[in-house]
Amino acid sequence: MTALTHAVGDSATMVARQLRHMLRYPSMTLLLAGMPIFFLLLFVYVFGGAMGPGAGGAAASRADYLDYIAPGIILIAVVSAAQGTAISVAMDMTEGIIARFRTMDIARVSVLTGHVVGSLVQAMLSAGMVTAVALLIGFRPSAGPAEWLAVVGLLAMVSFALTWLSVALGLFARTVESASNLPMPLLFLPFLGSGFVPTETLPSGLRWFAEYQPFTPIIDTLRGLLTGTGTGDSGVIAVAWCAGIALVSYLWARKLYNRDPAA
Template identity: 65%
Template sequence: MTTLALTVTDSATMLRRNLKRAVRYPGLTLIVAALPIVFLLLFVYVFGGTLGAGLGLPSGGRAEYLDYVAPGILVLAITGGAQGTAIGIAMDMTEGIIARFRTMSIARGSVLTGHVVGAVIQTMVGLTLVVAVALLIGFRPGANAVEWLAVAGVLAMTSFALSWLSIAMGLHTKTVEAASNLPMPLMLLPFFGSGFVPVESMPAALRWFAENQPFTPIIETVRGLLTGTAIGSSGLVATAWCVGIALVGYLWARRNYERRPAR
């Protein structure tokens, strides 16, 4: 077999290992969906009437606000998945599993690849739960089948990028506790973007930050696809952000994996 074929085979083996662990410990998948669902219900049923009216829609209210906030909740769920990914790789490091893998005749990159692909699959399952709850409480997107596929692609792309970054964070930390804390700022960024209120309603300085951080174009792309409206340049900007984050995360993760001894 060629080197590429061996790497793919070893990565598939590592992926199966991570998926089996996800099935054995479903709490991590539920965590991806649980907090976003709580926020969804909170913002729709507690703040939705007021915030919906403030959006300036003809019949502003909870229903309109649900359509507005759902994309932000989906992106928030992805950031929660990144925290679980960092915890997972940190656990492997502290429990010595990585040290065992290093003594085996397997492609070194397959360990990280298995974690990343497994994290994306686990996150997409969690997002499915979030979408199901949103539909149950009245979310009615106008997207067609192609636009739904595009939404899934954008969310998977975002999860892939954040998974590499969170893998790097997990490898960088010395304890599982630190690994659980380092990705937490990512969970705050959707709140300081267009996830919950339009950026036009923010003060000038905060508006500038919201317009120039990665999650705003991602949220706007998902929102435009779900509502069937034009996304403008948001799709290209979101893709550029994801590529940049994935590249930085990959290089950082590979450097940490190669240079740091397994604990």
């Protein structure tokens, strides 16, 4: 058996391990999707009538606002999975399972690969649940099959990048409790971008941050694909951000994993 075949086989085993955890504890996936769904309902039904741009009364404003914020809420569903990934990695690193794996003939890369692929599946399931709720309450995207495929691809890239960042944060954390808190700032970035209001309505300092932080071009690209308003150069910028975050996070995670005495 070659080293590559050995690594692929071990990685498949670790992915199956993470998927079994998901099946045994489906409440985690529901919890991760629950908060974005709460935000969706809150902003649409509480604030939508006042914040939406519709000219036909509160109902029209609410419908317009739903179309505007749905892409940002879907992104939050992907981001929320980051917290679960960091916790899962920290639990493995602090509860002795990694020490057991070290005594076995297991490819080192397979452990982190299992977490990454498992989290990717969980994030996409959460995004799918939020999208379904958005459609049920009136979200009507004009995207065709090609645009939907591009949306899924972009969400997968975002999830992949943030998963590696979450893995690194879970390895960096010394306790499970601290691992649950480290990814929290990621959840606020869509609020400080174009997720809920146009960036041009923000104060100058906050507007500068909103326009140059990574989630704004991602949200703009999702919105352009789903609503047919065009993506401009935001698509290229979004892909560049995903690639950069994924590369830096992977290198950081690998360094932390290799130097940790428990690994």
